[in-house]
Amino acid sequence: MLKMKGITKTFPGVKALENVDFEVGSGEVHALIGANGAGKSTLMKVLAGAYGGYEGDIFINNRKVTINNPIDAKHNGIVIVYQEVDTALVPHLTVAENIMMDYIIQQKNVFMNWKKIRRFAKQEIEALGLDINVNRLVSGLSLSEKQMVLIGRAFFHKAKYLILDEPTAPLSVEETEKLFEIVRKIKNEGISVIFISHRLDEIFKICEKITVLKDGKNVGTFNTEDLTIDQAVEKMLGRKLENTYPKVEAVAGDTLLEVRDLSGTGGVKNVNIKVRAGEIIGLAGLVGGGKTELCKLLFGEGKITDGKIILEGKNTTPKTPTDAVENGLALVPEERRKEGIFVNETVETNITLPTLKSYCRGIFMNKGKIKKVSCENIKKVGIKTPGEKELVRNLSGGNQQKVAIGKWLLSVAKVFIFDEATKGVDVGSKAEIYELIGGLVKQGKGVIYASCEFSEILGLTDRVYVMYNGTIAKELITKETTEEELLYYSAGGGLNGE
Amino acid sequence: MGSNGKKFDLFNFLYKYGTIIVILAAVLFFSLTLENFMNFSNITNIFRSVSIVALIGLAITMSLTISGFDLSVGAIAGFASVIAAKFMVVWEMGPIPAIIVPLLVGILIGCVNAFFIIKMNIADMLTTLSMMFLLTGISITFQNGSAIYNFMPLPNLGGIAPGTMSKAFLYIGQGKILNIPVPVIIMLVVAILAHLFLNQTKYGRYLYMIGSNEEAAKLSGIPINRYKLIAYMMSGFIAALGGLVLGARLGSGEVNAGAPYLMDAVAAAYIGFSVFGIGKPNAFGTLIGALLMGVLLNGLIMMDFPYYSQDIVKGIVLVLALSLTYYKRKE
Ligand SMILES: Nc1ncnc2c1ncn2[C@@H]1O[C@H](COP(=O)(O)OP(=O)(O)OP(=O)(O)O)[C@@H](O)[C@H]1O
Numbered sequence: 001m002l003k004m005k006g007i008t009k010t011f012p013g014v015k016a017l018e019n020v021d022f023e024v025g026s027g028e029v030h031a032l033i034g035a036n037g038a039g040k041s042t043l044m045k046v047l048a049g050a051y052g053g054y055e056g057d058i059f060i061n062n063r064k065v066t067i068n069n070p071i072d073a074k075h076n077g078i079v080i081v082y083q084e085v086d087t088a089l090v091p092h093l094t095v096a097e098n099i100m101m102d103y104i105i106q107q108k109n110v111f112m113n114w115k116k117i118r119r120f121a122k123q124e125i126e127a128l129g130l131d132i133n134v135n136r137l138v139s140g141l142s143l144s145e146k147q148m149v150l151i152g153r154a155f156f157h158k159a160k161y162l163i164l165d166e167p168t169a170p171l172s173v174e175e176t177e178k179l180f181e182i183v184r185k186i187k188n189e190g191i192s193v194i195f196i197s198h199r200l201d202e203i204f205k206i207c208e209k210i211t212v213l214k215d216g217k218n219v220g221t222f223n224t225e226d227l228t229i230d231q232a233v234e235k236m237l238g239r240k241l242e243n244t245y246p247k248v249e250a251v252a253g254d255t256l257l258e259v260r261d262l263s264g265t266g267g268v269k270n271v272n273i274k275v276r277a278g279e280i281i282g283l284a285g286l287v288g289g290g291k292t293e294l295c296k297l298l299f300g301e302g303k304i305t306d307g308k309i310i311l312e313g314k315n316t317t318p319k320t321p322t323d324a325v326e327n328g329l330a331l332v333p334e335e336r337r338k339e340g341i342f343v344n345e346t347v348e349t350n351i352t353l354p355t356l357k358s359y360c361r362g363i364f365m366n367k368g369k370i371k372k373v374s375c376e377n378i379k380k381v382g383i384k385t386p387g388e389k390e391l392v393r394n395l396s397g398g399n400q401q402k403v404a405i406g407k408w409l410l411s412v413a414k415v416f417i418f419d420e421a422t423k424g425v426d427v428g429s430k431a432e433i434y435e436l437i438g439g440l441v442k443q444g445k446g447v448i449y450a451s452c453e454f455s456e457i458l459g460l461t462d463r464v465y466v467m468y469n470g471t472i473a474k475e476l477i478t479k480e481t482t483e484e485e486l487l488y489y490s491a492g493g494g495l496n497g498e
Numbered sequence: 499m500g501s502n503g504k505k506f507d508l509f510n511f512l513y514k515y516g517t518i519i520v521i522l523a524a525v526l527f528f529s530l531t532l533e534n535f536m537n538f539s540n541i542t543n544i545f546r547s548v549s550i551v552a553l554i555g556l557a558i559t560m561s562l563t564i565s566g567f568d569l570s571v572g573a574i575a576g577f578a579s580v581i582a583a584k585f586m587v588v589w590e591m592g593p594i595p596a597i598i599v600p601l602l603v604g605i606l607i608g609c610v611n612a613f614f615i616i617k618m619n620i621a622d623m624l625t626t627l628s629m630m631f632l633l634t635g636i637s638i639t640f641q642n643g644s645a646i647y648n649f650m651p652l653p654n655l656g657g658i659a660p661g662t663m664s665k666a667f668l669y670i671g672q673g674k675i676l677n678i679p680v681p682v683i684i685m686l687v688v689a690i691l692a693h694l695f696l697n698q699t700k701y702g703r704y705l706y707m708i709g710s711n712e713e714a715a716k717l718s719g720i721p722i723n724r725y726k727l728i729a730y731m732m733s734g735f736i737a738a739l740g741g742l743v744l745g746a747r748l749g750s751g752e753v754n755a756g757a758p759y760l761m762d763a764v765a766a767a768y769i770g771f772s773v774f775g776i777g778k779p780n781a782f783g784t785l786i787g788a789l790l791m792g793v794l795l796n797g798l799i800m801m802d803f804p805y806y807s808q809d810i811v812k813g814i815v816l817v818l819a820l821s822l823t824y825y826k827r828k829e
């Protein structure tokens with residue numbers, strides 16, 4: 001049994017955790033939920049020894065322990081899998097080497113017994129019921145496979161407490177299912193899993209206990225069966241969420257963007273799409289279906305081998321993202337840390353970058369105006385930050401995502417492309433983001449919204465293109481379709497002759 | 499466990515003002531122990547001695563903003579001095595082409611560097627390292643093996659060189675305005691312009707953003723290749739300007755005269771990261787970095803510290819400044 005008592009953690013300007021108690025039983029799958037910036041990741045980082053110090057006490061099996069660094073945590077059987085899995089893996093080593101990393105480091109022999117290492121790694125992988133060749137390089141693995149490798153590593157450590165910080169955010173439905181199977185397996189071995197997610201339906205599926213954090217305080221711990229999703233949301237946000245998908249009524253006008261027979265890098269083939277003014281188009285598809293590649297191609301990133309992109313009747317096929325922005329496109333990319341934001345820059349610098357030209361006199365920046373615009377935008381998007389000069393890396397994951405979105409809302413673009421834009425965003429903020437998107441279409445903009453969460457597609461969009469294997473498998477009217485139908489086509493259903 | 503009270507603050511203070519404090523402390527120490535340290539002529543002397551390091555450091559700073567690196571700046575500076583000298587001394591041209599052409603050549607070299615880095619995708623270090631060798635070779639060939647100076651003997655034609663370095667040209671390196679050496683004025687003007695450019699204009703912001711996350715900069719619509727090109731062109735230009743000042747001060751043209759400034763300039767630029775806790779390449783910091791080394795070396799030499807041990811001081815200063823910058827980043 002693991003118990004955290006009176007944990008307090010402050011950062012300059014922020015009290016991230018205030019006197020938090022948290023308790024996890026053995027073999028328990030315990031959810032930690034809360035709005036963006038509530039302190040979930042911070043609490044888990046304390047437990048994993050990511051910070052040098054903390055206030056409060058940690059007990060394991062009623063014995064007080066001190067965890068000042070990741071090694072302490074490991075000795076106490078605590079392993080964390082961060083959302084940024086790449087930070088914990090060595091890409092040009094094999095799966096086996098990555099799983100057995102600590103074993104390899106601790107080896108006293110000069111010569112490695114690679115056979116043994118591979119065998120051990122294979123055992124771990126098989127024990128988890130996985131099917132990954134241990135000789136493959138980690139750089140060639142998908143995100144979900146990388147997670148599995150990290151879980152495999154934790155398993156090898158004989159971890160007693162496994163922390164998963166938003167593991168499912170980048171995963172497809174199937175991959176999520178697979179992860180859950182593993183979680184169940186681990187649980188049966190008596191290992192406790194602490195599970196952070198903003199997808200509440202998942203939590204209700206696999207967790208037996210739920211702890212809700214709000215503004216750095218513990219609101220309470222509940223048995224899952226004593227709570228409904230709506231109640232959980234209310235506890236998280238401190239208010240009832242009236243409408244998950246606030247629908248803004250906008251009338252669809254003329255065709256804004258037309259994509260004709262587009263093919264290009266990333267396996268995009270023969271894509272035909274139309275977006276009208278005042279319309280939200282869904283791009284539905286499984287992870288790997290080609291949504292991201294298509295979004296990037298539309299935005300001039302990658303090489304277009306065939307076809308054209310017509311904006312307001314003019315051929316505007318972009319060669320670079322710069323062209324695309326000049327033509328009136330905006331893209332909120334999928335991988336925020338890598339592509340969307342500048343973590344070592346301030347919130348202000350981030351959200352004013354694409355529109356910087358508008359806050360300049362000649363070539364000189366008008367810093368007063370930049371500050372004013374940023375403050376307004378921070379409020380509008382609901383970014384939780386101590387100030388506009390805060391570095392983005394100090395924001396919580398969900399708030400970083402809001403920065404990635406917020407930087408485009410100032411632009412005069414005509415067509416906005418969102419690629420998995422609400423990844424890691426809490427339910428309350430999601431509704432706010434949908435509202436912002438609604439506001440865009442109301443102004444007569446067009447929106448392309450790519451997502452592998454079909455409930456989101458159904459709630460938000462007017463029309464859906466289902467992608468499979470780099471091409472459009474089916475066009476559907478959102479009102480007339482169902483989640484099952486979307487899943488059917490996105491798995492290649494319509495193409496294989498039923 | 500709440501151990502991050504006082505100690506933390508001290509570190510933060512050092513992080514922000516450490517470099518400045520060291521300069522002030524050094525100045526105070528030397529002026530108390532050396533009676534000639536604080537007089538006007540010694541101070542202008544220090545400034546003049548750092549002017550070339552500072553200029554070449556500013557050139558490197560430009561490439562550092564985009565997370566690039568320009569190792570060819572020393573060679574560009576040397577080459578610029580050779581072109582100027584050959585134009586005037588051997589080809590008997592006036593000072594105007596002898597100034598304009600090397601500057602244009604500097605920009606051109608920046609373009610070539612950028613081409614190989616951007617289009618051929620060669621790492622910046624390797625591209626500019628190759629460029630350094632290439633330029634040194636071209637330059638030595640161009641100067642027929644030895645330095646070019648007034649009345650030098652001409653090996654092939656016999657006799658002595660027909661032209662001389664013009665007064666106007668030498669003024670760049672040896673002149674004074676209101677008792678302030680011209681190199682110092684050039685250094686200050688370039689530093690101020692670079693500072694304004696990097697901090698007050700949108701272009702400067704674009705350069706920093708490219709350096710901070712190239713992919714995100716690209717997807718924000720910034721034409722990253724254009725700005726990388728601009729960074730290397732500016733690097734080449736400023737390095738060439740540094741070379742002209744060098745050539746005018748020495749009254750000769752010699753590519754190897756530029757080489758020793760490379761490492762000092764790199765050090766100045768990196769020390770500059772730590773000034774005021776900016777943590778990034780910046781023009782003002784580079785100037786301070788160059789000054790810090792200049793003050794220390796000048797004082798130590800006046801105290802009879804052997805000149806051949808100067809590098810010890812440089813090494814220590816650099817590693818301390820880097821510690822401030824990178825330890826903070828680790829947090
Ligand atoms: N290194 C840091 N420096 C300053 N503030 C920080 C730092 N890390 C976190 N914070 C702040 O602490 C608060 C809690 O952040 P935390 O990352 O724990 O939120 P979270 O609950 O995980 O949110 P999300 O769901 O968005 O991931 C936020 O307000 C955040 O801005």
Ligand SMILES: [Mg+2]
Pocket residue numbers: 040041042396397398
């Ligand atoms: Mg988090």
